[in-house]
Amino acid sequence: MWQYFMPTRVYFGERCVEQGKDALKSLGKRALVLTGKRSSKENGSLDDLMKVLAQIGVEMELFDDVEENPTFNLVRTIVSEFAQESFDFVVGLGGGSPMDTAKAVAVLLKNPSLKVEDLYDPSKYSEALPIVAIPTTAGTGSEVTQYSVLTDDAGFKRGFSHPVLTFPKLAFLDARYTLKLSESLTRSTGLDALCHSVEGFLSKRATPISDLYAKKSIELIVENLPIVLKQPENLRARENMLLASCLAGMVISQTSTTVAHALGYPLTTFKNIRHGEATAAFLDVVVEQASMEVPEKVEFVNSILGGVSNFLKLVGLNVRVEINEEELEVWTKRAKNVPHLQWTRGNFTEELIKYLYERVKIH
Ligand SMILES: [Fe+2]
Structure with missing residues (x-):
């Protein structure tokens, strides 16, 4: 038995925010827009959004200080700043961070008695403000998932989700916003995005529909990631990456991510390695470990990528970090108990996890 549920209305293509303005208008009269400090101002997305909101008579408040890897404290700050105002919807504009923050804020503004910790128990809420997601990077897929990953007060990244409420109502994907990405x-x-599609493809929760999306996404990334790295302003290749990222998001909306994500989190929060790289550092072993259980899928991944490690090397992945003994112990213990392992194929023993951290450690 399997099911498929992905309730986000997706608009894709040049100037789609403007073209989808009626859908935005249907959400109400007042919007809270969350974005980062700089990039949405430089890539034209904030201007486009502000123009369209003005055209359709939607008032907006802007919070433009969402940092990378949003924390519980950031969410608390935003909620307390805007708690006295009323909004009809929340827009997350930018990379995964503003979109994930928007999901948390949309729940908490609608449920003023809840604390940020309560987001992790979705039985505590049955309403949220509608969420609009406008990605300006091609990777997180957060625009079509129910997940939000926040950094807790102890510094650990933890994902929460509600099966319905934290899916964005609308997503606008315009690849022009990604042309200036470094x-x-x-x-x-x-x-x-590659990790989402490969992890989801090999997950025990994969379905026939998620597999279709995953295969297409992997193919698009293999073809287009090397191109956009060399030709950043190639709009067609950027569009293909944005589509791949959206498809990969749809994959994990069904399968969730697996252990590569869990292993990567401490490298991001404690060592400042960007999320995608921190995760990809473990992708080869996720594939290798699945080979006994789903050999034909592993064969597909390896043949398209020309070998996982080869592809990662080709696009310039190189993760090396200082890790001390105490960190090694704490991270290994933590990884051994993550929920992601339930649907990861293979056998990620304590020894294997420790070895994987040793592998990225500078000796
Ligand atoms: Fe991810």
């Missing part, structure tokens, strides 16, 4: 952000976000 090489390093292009690489890390593209690798994040």
Whole structure:
């Protein structure tokens, strides 16, 4: 038995925010827009959004200080700043960080008695403000998933989700916003999308529909990631990466991510390695471990990528970090108990996890 549910209305293509303005208008009269400090101002997306909101008579409040890897404290700050105002919907504009923050804020503004920790128990809420997602990177797929990953007060990344409420109502994907992405952000976000599609493809929760999306996504990334790294302003290749990232998001909306994501989190929060790279550092072993259980899928991945490690090397992945003994112990213990392992294929023993961290450690 399997099911498929992905309730986001997706608009894709040049100037889609403007073309989809009636859908935006149907959400109400007042919007809270969350974005980062700089990129949405430089890539034209914030201007486009503000123009369209003005055209359709929607008032907006802007919070433009969402940092990378949003924390519980950031969410608390936003909620307390805007708690006294009323909004009809929340827009997350930018990379995964503003979109994930928007999901948290949409729930908490509608449920003022809840704390940020309560987001992790979806039985505690049955309403949220509608969420609009406008990605300006091609990687997280957060525009079509129910997940939000926040960094907790102890510094660990933890994902929450509600099966319905935290899916964006609308997503607008315009690849022009990704044309100015730096090489390093292009690489890390593209690798994040690749991890989503490969992890989802090999997950025990994969379905016939998620597999279709995963295969297409992997093919698009293999073909287009090397192109956008060399020709950042190639709009067609950027569109293909944005589509790949969206498809990969749809994959993990069904399968969730697997252990590569869980292993990568401490490298991001404690060592500042970008999420996509931190995750991709473990992707080869996720594929290798699945080979006994789903050999034909592993064969597909390896033949398209020309070998996982080869492809990662080709696009310039190189993760090396200082890790001390205590960190090695704590991270290994934590990884051994993550929920992601339930649907990861293979046998990720404590020894294997420790070895994987040793592998990225500078000796
Ligand atoms: Fe990810």
